[in-house]
Amino acid sequence: MDGTSSNETSGGKASSGLRRRAFLLSGAAAGIGLATSAIATNAIGKTAQPNIIHIVADDLGWKDVGFHGSDIKTPHIDKLAETGASLEQFYVQPMCTPTRAALMTGRYPLRYGLQTGVIPAAANYSLPMDEYLLPQVLKDAGYSTAMVGKWHLGHAKPEFWPRQRGFDSFYGATVGEIDHFKHSSHGVLDWYRNNKPLKEDGFDNTLFGAEAARVIEKHDTGKPLFLYLAFTAPHTPFQAPQSYLDRYRHIPDENRRKYAAMVSAMDDEIGRTVAALEKRGMRDNTLIIFHSDNGGVRSSLFAGDSKVTGGLPADNGPYRDGKGTLFEGGTRVAALVNWPGKIKQGAIDGMMHVVDFYPTLAALAGASLGKNKPLDGMDMWRTLSAAAPSPRSEIVYNIDPMAGAVRQGDWKLIWKAALPQMLALFDLAKDKSETTDLAGANPEKVRQLQARISELAGEMAQPLLLMEAVRLTFFSPPVMPDTSQMFNIGD
Numbered sequence: 148m149d150g151t152s153s154n155e156t157s158g159g160k161a162s163s164g165l166r167r168r169a170f171l172l173s174g175a176a177a178g179i180g181l182a183t184s185a186i187a188t189n190a191i192g193k194t195a196q197p198n199i200i201h202i203v204a205d206d207l208g209w210k211d212v213g214f215h216g217s218d219i220k221t222p223h224i225d226k227l228a229e230t231g232a233s234l235e236q237f238y239v240q241p242m243c244t245p246t247r248a249a250l251m252t253g254r255y256p257l258r259y260g261l262q263t264g265v266i267p268a269a270a271n272y273s274l275p276m277d278e279y280l281l282p283q284v285l286k287d288a289g290y291s292t293a294m295v296g297k298w299h300l301g302h303a304k305p306e307f308w309p310r311q312r313g314f315d316s317f318y319g320a321t322v323g324e325i326d327h328f329k330h331s332s333h334g335v336l337d338w339y340r341n342n343k344p345l346k347e348d349g350f351d352n353t354l355f356g357a358e359a360a361r362v363i364e365k366h367d368t369g370k371p372l373f374l375y376l377a378f379t380a381p382h383t384p385f386q387a388p389q390s391y392l393d394r395y396r397h398i399p400d401e402n403r404r405k406y407a408a409m410v411s412a413m414d415d416e417i418g419r420t421v422a423a424l425e426k427r428g429m430r431d432n433t434l435i436i437f438h439s440d441n442g443g444v445r446s447s448l449f450a451g452d453s454k455v456t457g458g459l460p461a462d463n464g465p466y467r468d469g470k471g472t473l474f475e476g477g478t479r480v481a482a483l484v485n486w487p488g489k490i491k492q493g494a495i496d497g498m499m500h501v502v503d504f505y506p507t508l509a510a511l512a513g514a515s516l517g518k519n520k521p522l523d524g525m526d527m528w529r530t531l532s533a534a535a536p537s538p539r540s541e542i543v544y545n546i547d548p549m550a551g552a553v554r555q556g557d558w559k560l561i562w563k564a565a566l567p568q569m570l571a572l573f574d575l576a577k578d579k580s581e582t583t584d585l586a587g588a589n590p591e592k593v594r595q596l597q598a599r600i601s602e603l604a605g606e607m608a609q610p611l612l613l614m615e616a617v618r619l620t621f622f623s624p625p626v627m628p629d630t631s632q633m634f635n636i637g638d
Contacts, residue, residue, distance in 0.1 A: 196289065196371040196512050197486065198433040200359075200424070201504070202417060203250075203375075204410075204481075205243065205297060205382040206470060208443025208461035211410055212481045215464060219407045220394070223418035224483070227435060231485025232531065233494045238542050239441055239501045241477040242449070242470060243323060244299050245545070246440040246501055247377070251280045251300065251312075253505025253524040257546045257603060263610035265323050266299060268332055268452070269619065272611045273301020274312075279519040281505050282313030285373045288514035291315055293362045296355045296377030299323045302337070310342055317341055318358045320351070320379065324451045327351045327379065327386040327409075333452070350388050352380045352409065356416020360423035368429065371512070376420065381409035383444075384453040385460070388412065403460035431487050434511070436504065438482035445469030445476065467581040473544045473552035473561050474581055484531050495530060497537025498554075503527045541599075546607055551600040560586075560596035572596070 213221045214228040239246040244265040245256040251274065256262040259275045266272065274280075282292040294314040301307030302321035309317035320330065320337045327350055330338035338345050347354070359376050366372050385401075387408035394411060398404040417437070424430040443461020444450050449471035450459065463469050463476035470477050482499075484490055502524035509516055510526050523543070529535040542559075544552035549565040557576035563569035572586040572593055586593050 197489075198372040198374075198424075198429055199285070199290075199508055199511075200372075200374045200376060200420065200433060200435045201250075202420075202435065202437045203247070203296075203377045204413060204437070204439040205377070205379050206441065206444050206461065207381060207410065207439035207481060208463050208469070209439075209466055209476070209479065209481050210462040210464035211381075211406075211443060214483075215481060217462070219410045221410060221414040223414045223421065224437060227417075227421070227437060227485040228483045230487070230492060231435070231483055231490045232492060232534070234438070234482040234484065234499055235494050235496045236498045236537075237438060237480060237482035237501075238478050238499065238544070239438065239480050241441055241472060241545055243440045247298075247300055248274050249500075249502045250504060251282075252278045252519070253281070253502050253522040254278070254520060255502060255523045255543055255546075255603075257543075257607045258520070258523070260608040260611040260614075262545055262607070263547045263549075264612045266301060267612070267615075268302075268322050270612070270615050271303035272615055273303070273307035276306065277520075280313045281508065282309075282373060282375070284313075284505075284509050284514045284516070284519065285512050286313055286315070287518075288509075288512040290371050290373045290512065291366060292373045292375075293317075294375045294377070295319055295358045295362065296375075297323075297379050298377070305342055308339075308342060314375070316362070319355065319377070324382060324384075324453065325351065325379065326384060350386075350412065352378050352412050352416060353388070355379075356419045359416070359420045363420070363423040363427055363429065366427070366429075368427065372429075372433075373508075378413045378416070380413040381406045381461075383451040383455055385409065385455075400458060400460065402455070402457045406460035434484065434486040434489070434508075436482075436484050438501070439480040441471075442466065442469045442475075442477040442480055444471075446471060465580050473550060475575070475579065478544050489532055491532060491534045493534060495534055495537075497530050498539045498542055499527055499530065499537060500524070500539065500542055503539070507531070543603060546600060546603045547610055548604075548607075548613070551604065553596050553599050553603070555596065555599070558589075558592055558596065560593060560600070562597060562600055570597075 211217045211219050213225040240249055242265050245261050248256050248261045286292050292314045293316045294309045296319045298309055298321045318340050322332045322337050325332050325337050362374055385405035387405055391408035391412045395404045395407045424433050442463050444459050445468055447455055466476035466479055468474040468476040505524045506522055506526045507528050525538050530537045542554040550563040552561040557574055559573045559575055561571045570586050571584040572589055573581045
């Protein structure tokens with residue numbers, strides 16, 4: 148791919164033509180990748196299809212891993228980064244549900260209404276059922292598919308759950324936040340094996356690691372494996388087993404101590420998963436991916452359902468703000484890829500978005516695309532395997548009715564249209580911390596990026612969360628006092 152993209156111009160027929168050309172080019176590149184993978188599979192046999200272990204952390208700060216200089220001990224994650232490639236310009240959506248949806252669809256959440264907020268516990272909507280998900284694509288290509296951990300893409304009906312969306316097995320939770328020991332949300336059990344509720348004791352993230360190892364131990368190695376391992380660490384509530392809290396007794400701040408303990412517990416379970424691969428002789432043919440779902444939480448507004456007292460412990464390093472925002476701290480996350488002998492070691496500094504994994508993994512699997520809707524993702528295999536320049540020149544951070552942000556090259560515009568308005572332009576090459584607004588000095592660049600945001604807004608589906616809020620607010624029965632109270636007061 149030559150890096151041509153629809154993001155380089157906007158507005159008018161010329162821009163539309165370039166966008167169509169870029170779309171065709173990206174599709175052609177994906178096709179080349181699929182063909183190459185298919186040739187390799189035919190020449191070597193089915194084992195040419197790699198096993199894929201895709202690991203997602205929950206609300207992890209960019210700096211809260213050892214390979215980014217943290218004091219939190221993450222030796223297993225660090226080893227994967229050291230012997231693989233860290234992704235230093237890897238982007239996700241600002242919040243949990245949108246990132247997971249982007250991963251599963253290869254499409255920006257603005258396309259199908261999941262761009263605003265997350266799916267709340269009281270909601271009855273899901274990732275739309277007409278989207279063809281990554282596990283379905285891989286299953287069509289002959290993969291065994293398993294999900295362990297947090298889903299958060301729809302919980303109100305069984306048809307929304309992982310087993311009905313392409314996974315052969317599921318173990319974990321369906322909503323956004325659970326008590327890590329009680330496995331419940333608002334007092335309601337949210338813990339399943341496949342489609343059946345399950346009651347068991349234990350710290351959820353430890354149980355996730357044990358289940359991931361069990362999936363690997365029982366896997367039929369005659370087929371490739373896709374394991375999606377989605378931890379709930381270090382999302383609130385800040386809880387961890389005592390043995391992990393004891394590791395960080397030197398940290399005076401209680402929230403930071405618990406947060407660090409959760410990160411280390413997750414790291415140990417990643418180590419357990421890698422050990423299981425090695426024991427089965429699967430490690431050399433396994434691609435491991437690791438990243439967070441969004442940046443670490445820096446505002447209590449985005450901390451979750453649990454009440455948090457004291458300071459918020461996540462550290463996003465040099466990046467501004469955190470989860471729920473369009474700044475780099477909310478969207479640029481710690482990430483790595485590792486596949487012995489296939490991934491060139493070192494740091495990859497090209498732009499990549501979570502939507503890119505869909506076409507990249509489909510190509511590696513030799514999977515046929517066509518049941519899916521048009522992708523926003525691009526095949527990144529040459530960038531990941533050989534540290535070739537990224538074909539991506541644009542990052543769409545998010546577009547919703549209230550705000551949008553787009554990056555083209557090193558220029559990033561954040562446009563908050565809701566009152567109080569904000570329009571800020573940053574040059575990320577010189578100012579990765581987004582400290583200096585250059586909008587006033589670069590009006591033409593502002594107009595260009597505003598036009599791109601407006602164009603994407605015109606393609607946007609209505610946010611499902613807002614529609615749900617309208618339903619709950621205006622079409623629910625009134626809240627009335629208890630009748631016994633009504634008759635105990637005077638007229």
